[in-house]
Amino acid sequence: MSVRNLPSLFKPQSVAVIGASNTPDTVGNIVMRNLLAGGFAGPIMPVTRSAQAVQGVLAYPDVASLPLTPELAVVVIPAAEVPAVVDDLGKRGTRAVVIGSAGLSKAENADGRTLMTAVDEIARKYGMRILGPNSMGLMVPGAGLNASSLHLPARKGRLAFVSQSGALCASVLDWAHTRGIGFSHFLSIGEAVNTDFGDILDFLGSDPQTAAILLYIQSVKDKRSFLSAARAAARNKPVLAIKAGRHEAVSHAVASHTGALAGSDHVYDAVFRRAGMLRVYDFEELFAAVETLGRSRKLKGDRLAIVTNGGGVGIMATDDLIGLDGRLATLTEDTIAKLDAVLPGIWSRTNPIDLIGDAPPDRYLEALKILHAAKEVDAVLVMHVPVAMVDATAVAEAVIAFAKEKRTAHITTCWVGDEKVREARRLFAEAAVPTLDTPDKAVRAFMHTVEYKRNQELLMETPASVATDFMPATVTARMIIEDVLKRGDTLLSEPEAKAVLAAYGIPTVETHIAKTPDEVFRQAERLGHAVAIKIISPDIAHKSDVGGVVLDLATPDEARQAAAAMAERLRRTFPEARIDGFSVQTMARRPGAHELIVGMSTDPVFGPVVLFGQGGIAVEVIGDRAVGLPPLNTTLAKELIGRTRVSRLLEGYRGRPPADLESISRTLIQVAQLATDIPEIVELDINPLFADATGVLAIDARMRVERTTQSGPDRLAIRPYPKDLEEVFTMRNGRPVLLRPIRPEDEPNHHAFVAALTPEDIRFRFFGLVQELPHSQMARLTQIDYDREMAFVGVATTETGDDETLGVVRTVTDPDNETAEFSIVVRSNLKGSGLGVRMMEKMIEYCRGRGTRYMVGQVLKENHRMLAFVEHLGFKRTATIDIDIVEVTLDLQNTPVAAPFTG
Template structure:
C-alpha cells in the first residue's frame, strides 16, 4: 500500500515558508525562526517577494521559483493572497500546505463575506490541484521527533508518544507550555484551525498508524464530517487510547422537533454517545485532559476497571475510593496470596483490605514490598500509590523504592499521588523522570486511571455490530416505504396515527390497533368493533402532544359515552388551537397488558451525527422527569441493554413489590427494530413511541408519531448514518454450477467460528496463496480484524453453503479502502472443496458492486507469480497485470471500476 496521503505533511523532507521574515514580530517571522531553531534536518526555503535574502539565505519570490523536492508549504501571509499561493503550489507540484493566515470569516467575523469568498477560493484551488492543507487560521504543526516546528508557538514541545489535535490554538500553546515541567512529550501537536480541507478524521487516520504515537488527545469545538470522524476514531481506538474534550457541553439544538424525543435529546448527549460507541473516551474539562495526558504519556492500556489503592493514610485512601465509586471503578478484594505476602512485611494492624492502608509510619521498604505485591495481584487491573507526608516519612526514599520495585515492562498501569507541595517536590520529579504518572490529588489520580478503564470498556463496545435479521423476522421494507411515499405525495411531513402504527407494524413492533373516525357515529361504530374499554384521541396533523390540548379520553367503557367524548375532544382542541386542522378522532382499545411500566422509545435526527435513539421513562411527564439515555444506531442486543441500563427506569423493569419483571427482551427487540427503521429508511426524520407499555407479558406501542421527508437525491444507501449499519442490501442468494444453494453476504461479527474453520480446512497450498506464508490457525486478534469491520472503510463478502447438513463458509473476498479514498486493496480465497464452479468470479463481482457503491475508482491486489489459477481469473475479470518492483515473486493486478 502506498504511503498515507498526509505522510509528506507530517514527515516532510523540504519545507517552504511563505511570508518568512527575520526583522519583524509577524507570524511569518516567528514561524521561520521556529523552523530554523527546531532542529529540522531537511531543507527550509523562505519565500517572500519583498526580499532577495533573509540573512545569508536566498529568499524566493514564488512557488514556481523553488528548487525541486519541496513537499510542504507553510503559508503565513495576508489572507487575500492565500488562494493565489495555493494555485502557484499546484503549478509547482507541491501537494501539502499549512495555512496559518487568518481572515477567512472565522470567529467574530463569521458574517465577513470577503473572508468567506477567500475561503471558497482557497478550497477551489486546493481541489483543482489535489492539494491537502491544514487550516486556515491555525497555529501550525509540530513533530518534535523530527525537530519540526512549523508553528508560531512560543514554547518548543518536548518529544514523546502523545499526539494532540486541537481546533484551539490557544489550548495547544497552553499544553506545550505545561508539558516540559510535567515530563510529558509529544509525537505531534496539530492545530486544525477552520479545518476546511484537512479535518479531524484525516489527522486521526494518520496518527492511528503513526509508529511514534501511542495515544491521541483531541480538543473538539465542532465536527464537520461525522462519518469520517467516527470511522477514524474507531480505527484509532482499536490500536491506542483516544481521549476527547469537547467545548460547548450544554449547547442544545436550536430547533425543537415535533416529538418528545427531539425536545429531550441535546447535542452534547449525542456527542457522548458517539464517542463512547467508537471506543474513544471523553473528558469533560481541560483539567481532566491534563490528567489524561499525564497517565497516557507513561502508561500502557488497562485491561479492566479494577483498581488497587496502596496508602499510608486512611483518609487519602477513602477519598480515592469515593472517587472510584463515582466513576464506576471497582476496588476488588486482595487475593489470598497478596494478603499472605503483606502479612509477612507489614505491621499486624494494616487494613487487610483494598485500599491497602500500610499505616503512617510505613518505611520505604514496606512501601516497595506492598506495591510489588499489589502489582503482582491478578485481582486488579491497575495500582494507585498514595503518600501523605508525615513526620516519619522519607518522601523521596519512598518514591525511589516504588520506582525500583516496578518491573521494566509493566503489564498494568501504576499511578502515584504524593500529596502536599514543598516537601514532595523532589519525590514527584523522581517519579515523573522514571515514567511513573504523578498526580497532585487522589481524585485526579483516580480520574487518570478511569480513562484507561473507559478505553478498555469502550473499545469492547466499538466491536459490537448488529447482524442482519433472520428471514422470518425481516421487515416489510416495501410496505413501509409506500406508506411514507403516500404521505409525501400529499405534501405531508407527519404521518397520521394509523400510518405511524402501520409503519411500526411493518417492522414487527407490537402496536395498539387504531381506527380513524371522522364523526361521532363513526367513532361509535369503531368502538363497538374494537370492544370496550377504549381510548379516543384527537386526529390532527397540527397536534403534537394530544394530552396538552385536552385531546385524549381514556377508559371509555360504554357506548353512551362515545359521542359525548368525541364532542369534548374536538371542542377542547379547537379552544386550545383554533387554527388546527381536525380530521376527527382515533379510536383504539385500552392496552390489556397488566403490571405495565410507561416507557418512551424515540429517534431524532442530530444535525451532525444523524439518527439517534432515545430510551427512558415515558408518559405525560416525560419532559419533566427527563429520565432518558441516548445511543447511536445501529443497535444490537448488547448495545440496547446498555442503553436501557443508563436510565433510572431500568430498575423499575425488574421485580419490585407485587410487580413481576417486565419482558426486557421485548423492550430490547423494540429498540433494535426502531434502530432498523432509522437505518434503512432515511426518510424518517423523527419517531416517537410514547408510551410504550411494558409488562411481564410483553410490550405494546400505545401512541406513535413519525415525521418524514425526502432524503437528498445524491445520498447513498447509508449516507444519513454516522455509523455504517450491516449492509443487508449486499446479501445475494445464488447457486453453484452443481446446483448447491449459495448465500453471498457481508461478514458479521458472529462469523468468527466459520472463518476459523474455513482457514483450518484450507490446503497448505491455498493457505500459502492467501497468506503468502504458513498460517494454520488465526489468532484472536486476526479473527477480530477479519470479522469486526467498519463497513465504511472495508468490506468482506463470505460465501455460505449448506454442506453435509450444516452451514459452511466456502469462500471469502475482501477489500480495504486505501487512505487516498479512491482505491482499495483486495484479497480472495476459495475453499479447496469448491473449485471450478465459478465461486471466485461471483465473489469478485460482489466486491466490484460494493466498491462501486463506496465510490471507489480502482481495485488492486498482489498475487503470487506461481498462483496461475488466480492470475487467470484476474485476466478474465479485466485486471491488468505488472511485476511488483519490490518483490519479484509477486504480480500487481489492477482494475478500474
C-alpha cells in the same frame, strides 16, 4: 477522506513562507523565526516584495521566482491575495499549503463566491492539501519542522494533538511545555477547507511515531469520513477527544420529546463511544488519561478493590468511584478469610481494604497477592498516606516488584502528599505503573480505563443493515408514510404512527380514528370497554400539555361528551389549529409498568440517532436518557439501556419483578431498523412505552416525515453490515455456499480455516510459514469497517449442522478510493470447484460498483496457477517486488468482464 499528499504536509523536503517579514511580532516574522529555529534540514524560502532577505535568508518577490518548487508553503498574507497565490503554488507543483490568513469564509470574489470556495476549487484542480485557512500551522518536532505562528516550540514526543481552535493550541502548548510533555505532531486545522479530522486521523492512525491521538473538536463536517477514520485509528492506538460546546441550546423547533432530548452533545457522546474513543473534559484530564491508558495493563472488568493504609482516603476514593458510576468489588467470604489470616484483627473486613496506618511493605504485598487471585476483583487501586513509622518509597518498591511479577495485574497507585512521596511517584513513573496524587484523580484514571475498554468493545459491534431476527412489513410502513406525504402533511396521526410501529413488530395499544364526537361514541361502543381519547392535530405537538388527552372513559357516552368538550376547548384556546378528529384507543391497564421513552431523531451532522430513557409527561424535566447510533443489535441496545438511571429500576426492586429487558432491547432494534429502512422518517417518539415483566406496549406515538432522495443506509453515520451483498453460490460438486461479507463472530471459524490450510496455501497467501494468527490479528481481519474494507467469506454447512469457512477474498481500499489491494485464499481441496473464481468475480463487481479505479495484489512468481487465474480476469503484471513477488493490477473502469475461467 484522503491521505493524498499528506506526507508533503507532515514531512516536506522544502518550505516557502509567503508573506515572510522582518517586522517583529508579525505572523510572517514569527513563522520564519520558528522554521529557522526548529532545525529543519531542507531549504526555507521567504517570499516577500518588501525585503531582499528575511532574517538573513535570501528572499524572492513571488512564487514564480523561487529557485525550486516548495513541497510545503505557509501563506500569511491578506485574505484577498490568497486565491491567486495558491493558484501560483499549484502551477509550480506545490503539494501542501498552510493558510494562516483569516476571513476567507466571509470575504467574496467579484463573482460572489467566497474566497474559501475559490481556494477549495483551486486546491482540487491541482490536488493540493490545504491546512486552514485561519490555521496557526503545524509542528512535527521529530522532523525539525515548526511551520507555525505559535509562541513555543513543541517538545519531541509520541502524542499527536489536533485542534480546531488556534488559540487553544497556544494554551495547550504552554500547559504541556511546563510539564515536559512532548508531541509527534501538533496541528491547528483552522477552518479545514480540504484537510479535516478524518484525513488527519487516517494519517496519524498508521504513523509509527504516534502512540496516541488527542483531539479538540468544535464540530465535525463529514460524519462518514470522521467515523471511519476514527474507528480505524482507534483500533491501532488510543484516540481521546475534548468536545467544545457541551451545553449548546437546541436552536431548532422539534415536534417530539426525542427531538428536544437528543441534543448534539449527547450525540457526540454516542459517536465517541461507537468509534472506540475516550472523551475527556479538560487538558489535565486529557494528558492524565493518555498516560494512564499507555501504562495500564489489559482490564478484565470494572470491579475495583481499594487498598489503603488510611481509612479516610479510602472512603474518599469510594465516594469518587460511586459518583462516577464505578463498581466497588464485593469481597467474598473466602477472600475475607484469606485477608483475615494476614492482616491485623482491626482491618476493615470490607472493601475499601484498610491495612491500618502502620502497614509495612509486606502487608501490602500479602493483600495484593490475595486480591490478584480473587475472582471478584478485576483491578486494584493501591493508596498510601505517608506516616512516620513506614517508608513510603519502600512500599512503592514492593508494589512495583509485584506489578513486574504479575504481568496481568491491573494496578493504579495513589501516594497522597507531596515531599515525602515524590521519590515513590518517580519510581512508579519509571516502572510505567500509573500513579496519581489524589483519590479523585486516581479513581478517574481507573474509570478512564473502564470507559475505554467498553468503547473498544462497542467498536467491534457491527449490526446488520437488514433485520435478522424479525420480519418487518416494510412495504406496509412505506405505503402509510407515502400517503401522509401525498396529502402534504409531515406529521402522522397517532393511529398512522402506531400502524407503522406495528408493521415493525412493536406492540401497540389498539387505536382508531374518529372524525366527530358521535364517531367517538361508536368506536368506544365497538371496543366494549374503557377508552382513552386524544385530539388529532398537526398543529399541536404535545397533546397532554393543552388538555388534548382524556383517560379512563368508562362508557361510550362519557367518551362522546369528553370529545365534544375537548374540541370546543381547543377551538377557543387554539383557533388556528387544524383539528382532524380524535384517536380512540383501548385503555391500557398495566399496573406497575415502567413508563419509558424510545425515539429517533435526525442530527444535522451524524444523521439518525436512537434515544432511550425514562418516559412520561415530565420526560424533559427528568432528563434521564441515553443516545445511540443506528443500526443496533442486542449488545448495543442493552448498552444503551444500561447508560440510564431507569435501567436500575428495570432490574426489579422491593418485590417488583424485573422488566422484560429482551422486549425493550428488541423495540430499540426495531426503531433503529425503521431509521435504516425508511429515510423519510426524521423524528419518532414512543412515549410512554409501558414495560414490565410481560413485555412492552406503545401507548402513544408521534412521527415526523420529510421527502428525501437519500437512502436509509447512506444517511447513517456508521455503515452497517451490508446484508444485501449476501448470495448463495453452488459449487461444481453441487454443495451450496453462502458468500457474504465477513462478520466479527466469524473469528472462531477463521481460526479453524487458517489451521486447515496446507503449508503451500499459507506460503502463497502470507509469503511465509504461519502456524497460527494471534487473536489481535484475527480480530483485525474479522472486525472490519465496511466503508473502507471488504472481505467476502464462503460459508457452508457441515453434516453436523455447523458452519465452516471455505475461502476468503479481501480488499483494503485507500481513503481516496483509488486503489484496492486484494488477497484471496481458498482451501486447496476446493481448487477447481469454481468457488475461488466466483469469490474473486464478486469482489471485482463490488470494487467496480463503488467506483474504485484499480485492484492490485502481490503474487509469488512460482504461484503459476494464481497468476494465470488473475491474468484471465484482466490483471496485468505491473511491477516486480524483490525477486520473488509480482505485482498485478486490474483497471476496474476500463477492463471488460472476463469470460469464465476454466483453468
